[in-house]
Amino acid sequence: MEPIRHVIIAICSLLLVVVGGTVGFMYLEGLTPLNAIYMTIVTITTVGYGDIVPRTFYGKIFTAGLMISGVGITLYVLIEIMESVLEGRLSKAFGIAKVKRSVAKVKNHKIICGGGRTGSVIVDEFRTEGLDFVVIERDPEVIKELRKKEVPVVEGDATKAETLIEAGVERASGLVSALPSDSDNLFLCITARELNKNLEIVTRASSEEAAKRLYSVGVGKVILLEEIGGRRLAKSLIKPAIVDFLEFASKTGETSLESLEVEHGAKIANKKIKDLRIKEKIGATILAIVRAEKVISNLGPEDEIREGDTVVVIGKRESLDKLEDFGFS
DSSP: OHHHHHHHHHHHHHHHHHHHHHHHHHHHHOOOHHHHHHHHHHHHTTOOOSSSOOOSHHHHHHHHHHHHHHHHHHHHHHHHHHHHHHHTHHHHHHHHHHHHHHHHHOOSOEEEEOOSHHHHHHHHHHHHHTOOEEEEEOOHHHHHHHHHTTOOEEESOTTSHHHHHHTTTTTOSEEEEOOSOHHHHHHHHHHHHHHOTTOEEEEEESSHHHHHHHHHTTOSEEEEHHHHHHHHHHHHHHSHHHHHHHHHHHHHOSSEEEEEEOOTTOTTTTEEHHHHOHHHHHSOEEEEEEETTEEEOSOOTTOEEOTTOEEEEEEOHHHHTTGGGGOOO
16 A cells, blocks of 8 residues: 555645745736646746746745745655556556455455465366355465466564454354464464454464364364375375376366255255155265265265255256255255
């Protein structure tokens, strides 16, 4: 916002000189308001047509002072505007202001802390799902690339409370901490939890010990990237066809996974899978049920869905969009 402030100050200074000059000429020279404004403008721009000139002693002294101050301030305004435009600072500052206004209005959004390689993947996933989100990043080069993609970015340190507040953490529904350091992720999650008790937090960790500390401060889910990467590498060698299919499905968007929680009193509760006929009606398939932190797979038609279950479904995006019609809530 600094470039905008400089330009505003310069323009206000110029307007103040014009107003002061107009009032001065009206009082000292007895000019009409229109002639006084005209006299002021031709004086500070050094045009000096000579059709209206100061006639009194004090009017001439006032005009000399107006020339010195007015010309200086006019040059200052022109230099500030040209410098801001040429360096792109003004457009950048307006862009930041636009992001701040949009972030101030958004609610129930997601916050991505860290816009690097991991963060950029999360950005793509959130965009595919049509979610509202804000990225917090402090690396100028990463910020530049994100803004090229028209990604809303808050510039600053994600571990600081003021930066999280600027990103709307108090109104957000979820936060992903993708910082490279375990200690930074821990401090960030503690700060975010203090600012929003109901915030759903997901973060990364490099070890089981770090994961335990993160869970102890209220983090909902901790992802061990090295462990997941190792399993993925092993599966790529053992069952390459399955891995290739999952990668293709995730990249093309032809096949997606969706999870929905069965709320209290939902129509779908206490019904058998065969009675729902989800596959027949929308072409999706129930893969698993998460119940009391346990995953139930290898489901059969007689298996029953209960209140509080999280149902994992696979299918095309257009099929998954119709799941709400089955009465999960």
